[in-house]
Amino acid sequence: MTAEALPAPRAAARPLSRIFAGAAGPVAVVVLALLAVWYVAAVLANWSLVAEAFARGGIPATFGDVLAGTLGGERPVLPAPHQILAELWKTVVDTPVTSRRSLVLHGWVTLSSTLLGFAIGALTGIVLAVAIVHLRMLEKSLMPWIISSQTVPILAIAPIIIVVLGSIGIRGVLPKSIISAYLCFFPVTIGMVKGLTSPDVLQRDLMRTYSASVADTLWKLRLPASVPYLFASLKVAVAISLVGAIVAELPTGAQAGLGARLLAGSYYGQTIQIWAALFAAAILAAALVAVVGMVERLVLRAMGARR
Amino acid sequence: MTATLLLLAAVFAGAAAALGHVHRPGVAGEAGLAFWLATAGLWLLATVAVSRLARLEPRAPAARRVVDAAVPLAFGAFLFFLWEVIVVGAGVPAVLMPAPSAIAAKFVASLPTLGADFVQTFVKSVLSGYAIGCTAGFLTAIVADRVPFLKRGLLPLGNFVSALPVVGIAPIMVMWFGFDWPSKAAVVVVMTFFPMLVNTVAGLSAAGPLERDLMRSYAAGYWTTLLKLRLPAALPFVFNALKINSTLALIGAIVAEFFGTPVVGMGFRISIEVARLALDMVWAEIALAAIAGSLFYALVALAERGATFWHPSYRQ
Amino acid sequence: MRIEGSAGTGGMAATSNGVQVIDIAGLTLTFDTADGPVYALSNVDLTISEGEFVSFIGPSGCGKTTLLRVIADLERPTGGHIRVNGVSPEEARLRRDYGYVFQSPALYPWRTIEKNVMLPLEIFGLPKAERRERARTFLELVNLKGFERKFPWQLSGGMQQRASIARALSFDPRLLLMDEPFGALDEIVRDHLNEQLLRLWGKTGKTVLFVTHSIPEAVFLSTKIVVMSPRPGRIIDVIDCDLPRERTLDIRETPAFLAIAHRVRDGLRAGHSYED
Numbered sequence: 001m002t003a004e005a006l007p008a009p010r011a012a013a014r015p016l017s018r019i020f021a022g023a024a025g026p027v028a029v030v031v032l033a034l035l036a037v038w039y040v041a042a043v044l045a046n047w048s049l050v051a052e053a054f055a056r057g058g059i060p061a062t063f064g065d066v067l068a069g070t071l072g073g074e075r076p077v078l079p080a081p082h083q084i085l086a087e088l089w090k091t092v093v094d095t096p097v098t099s100r101r102s103l104v105l106h107g108w109v110t111l112s113s114t115l116l117g118f119a120i121g122a123l124t125g126i127v128l129a130v131a132i133v134h135l136r137m138l139e140k141s142l143m144p145w146i147i148s149s150q151t152v153p154i155l156a157i158a159p160i161i162i163v164v165l166g167s168i169g170i171r172g173v174l175p176k177s178i179i180s181a182y183l184c185f186f187p188v189t190i191g192m193v194k195g196l197t198s199p200d201v202l203q204r205d206l207m208r209t210y211s212a213s214v215a216d217t218l219w220k221l222r223l224p225a226s227v228p229y230l231f232a233s234l235k236v237a238v239a240i241s242l243v244g245a246i247v248a249e250l251p252t253g254a255q256a257g258l259g260a261r262l263l264a265g266s267y268y269g270q271t272i273q274i275w276a277a278l279f280a281a282a283i284l285a286a287a288l289v290a291v292v293g294m295v296e297r298l299v300l301r302a303m304g305a306r307r
Numbered sequence: 308m309t310a311t312l313l314l315l316a317a318v319f320a321g322a323a324a325a326l327g328h329v330h331r332p333g334v335a336g337e338a339g340l341a342f343w344l345a346t347a348g349l350w351l352l353a354t355v356a357v358s359r360l361a362r363l364e365p366r367a368p369a370a371r372r373v374v375d376a377a378v379p380l381a382f383g384a385f386l387f388f389l390w391e392v393i394v395v396g397a398g399v400p401a402v403l404m405p406a407p408s409a410i411a412a413k414f415v416a417s418l419p420t421l422g423a424d425f426v427q428t429f430v431k432s433v434l435s436g437y438a439i440g441c442t443a444g445f446l447t448a449i450v451a452d453r454v455p456f457l458k459r460g461l462l463p464l465g466n467f468v469s470a471l472p473v474v475g476i477a478p479i480m481v482m483w484f485g486f487d488w489p490s491k492a493a494v495v496v497v498m499t500f501f502p503m504l505v506n507t508v509a510g511l512s513a514a515g516p517l518e519r520d521l522m523r524s525y526a527a528g529y530w531t532t533l534l535k536l537r538l539p540a541a542l543p544f545v546f547n548a549l550k551i552n553s554t555l556a557l558i559g560a561i562v563a564e565f566f567g568t569p570v571v572g573m574g575f576r577i578s579i580e581v582a583r584l585a586l587d588m589v590w591a592e593i594a595l596a597a598i599a600g601s602l603f604y605a606l607v608a609l610a611e612r613g614a615t616f617w618h619p620s621y622r623q
Numbered sequence: 624m625r626i627e628g629s630a631g632t633g634g635m636a637a638t639s640n641g642v643q644v645i646d647i648a649g650l651t652l653t654f655d656t657a658d659g660p661v662y663a664l665s666n667v668d669l670t671i672s673e674g675e676f677v678s679f680i681g682p683s684g685c686g687k688t689t690l691l692r693v694i695a696d697l698e699r700p701t702g703g704h705i706r707v708n709g710v711s712p713e714e715a716r717l718r719r720d721y722g723y724v725f726q727s728p729a730l731y732p733w734r735t736i737e738k739n740v741m742l743p744l745e746i747f748g749l750p751k752a753e754r755r756e757r758a759r760t761f762l763e764l765v766n767l768k769g770f771e772r773k774f775p776w777q778l779s780g781g782m783q784q785r786a787s788i789a790r791a792l793s794f795d796p797r798l799l800l801m802d803e804p805f806g807a808l809d810e811i812v813r814d815h816l817n818e819q820l821l822r823l824w825g826k827t828g829k830t831v832l833f834v835t836h837s838i839p840e841a842v843f844l845s846t847k848i849v850v851m852s853p854r855p856g857r858i859i860d861v862i863d864c865d866l867p868r869e870r871t872l873d874i875r876e877t878p879a880f881l882a883i884a885h886r887v888r889d890g891l892r893a894g895h896s897y898e899d
Contacts, residue, residue: 026460137358141382159581239470250565266478278475517729524723539733617732
């Protein structure tokens, strides 16, 4: 047997296989599979509860009745996806924004403190990074503390910050944003320090041959070079800023916000409400990351990045 | 060198004197202008001392290590000193901000409570959830890596979930698994699973093309290549996930306790003491969390150093 | 698997009765890219017999590395006939007929030098004592005695590449495939390694296929030089290099050496299209 004309295995050019060669096809299949598993799990998780309810009422129930019950209960152990979507639709579209039941209202409360916290945190992170890169003393003394500050469960401080600021008269959005800022300055600082020090020796030597000032080197070399690093860390930062805002609403019994919805739902056993708030938070997170990604693409293109 | 050390010693002596002075009955809460001016001067002196210390570049590697550790320690110690002096000297009410000495005293006085909370939150919820979540993420990554279709489908989802506020599932887990630690462990499992999945999958493709060709030229099978090449090459990524997860796990367990616990646990204690405005106890609990979190992280980092000594970031 | 055989004797029987080590006819390899097909190899014919040292030389993109990779079954041809030691490249690979030395050492950074050399032996399932013994022998052969316990990144580039040669020799393959192994090294180190390689070849009598783009290196090392040209990748000349087998670096100033070098350069020039 010779190895004559061994045909190289190549992806067939059929449209179906082309779809599945990318990421969209497999993701869709995995999502569909997850949905199917979810429905089965919902039926199994809610079955005994529904069957008991029928039995207690003395109503003879067929298999179909119970099955319908598992997917349409008011406080199921695990709500079916369509129930969550219905709840989302009801609280987002059908409820006026001014109502306390509107998820848009709660989402906005959380979003506003997320954005404020993100702005404060990102700015702090950038300023800290610029300072650290320029002052050797700060690099040696502050950097280890910044890093170890992240091994501390920062979220545990959330209640204190809210109580302390509340007792000196600062309430509302700001205390929550400070927790968000506390969480999201870290990746920005780390990313920016990396970015600001990313120009190599030759590039820095070039600035030296021009006898450029520290400020010139910062503006013309270090900052432009750090932009890709900045956006990579901003994407992480905006996501955890949202986490900070939600968690900040938990320990103080906030009246509005996605975190407050989670808390209220867990008090009253409103599982559908919890899941709807979770979905809303997920959508918000995805949207925020997507917006930062979009700005990144625009900025990088304006700066002449390839692709 | 000598001048810097003398300066440092002077700052320490000054700080000790200020600490002794500020706690005296006539001074605590009503420190005069002279005291604040002296403190500000000390601050200036400390900044000079620390920056001189940071500029020291001793030849001997041992001395260099000592300096590298001393700079952040001196800096941190001075921050704590300022905190103590300002809170005590200005008489800041304990409901707003207790002094470090008060927190330390509370910490020592409530060791049994803190111990019980530590066992409940850290030993039971965090460790079990961390172990299960990381192991499951690792094994799933290996399966996903074997099945390219699954990899292409799971990876974008894993990245997506990593950006989500996963702690939000805490109320659901509390409903499903009850008030005790299993529900917290479940939150930790979900939180640690995805970072491990995403990092391990990335790590498994970290081995270079030449290194893979080498294995192919030996006619090495899938498992041999996995064990001898791809897993060792993936270790830095796996440890990265282990480090990220060590922080996430503690956050997850504490936050999950905000949604309902038995009457023990670090998150429970924080929320109950905040409501009572007993801030010294809250800070003691936070100190405990900080110590536990740092030690946990340090332990993982130490293991990483041992296992990935060959990685460029550790080579000497 | 034939690593049980003692060094140098294994497999001689198969080739002494006329079977070529490499037998290639009409070999073609086309890559489909977004910009249309790329003809990496076009209609290549080549035979190589046991014990030869064959250099492949040509500009980038001439397919010399691709040809080596096809022989190693790291790349599949799209057409033509190829036999390695009388069997298909895949079979040759599966029975571990060749050792491959890459452009970079490709040593695993988490293994000591000794353990790197023992890597193929572990995979082939040799007993531990023999792995030790062979690693010792071949590290000595490439002058790396005393560096067994070092990690690759603690050694210079030249030493790393020598370790990777020891690794390729450690299981005593019939065939040594070397893909620009000294391309990343400076000229002084390179000269030194060339001399060492020549001595090694004299001692082991292996068939060596050696990709390079240095004319002096090719002439200095080879018994046969294959000159290749790009677009499409093809062989334009095969030059016999009949210098005496015992060579020192001084040979590079002799008229015989310069004459061969001249012929190689002419071949390269003829095959060079000035479009680019």
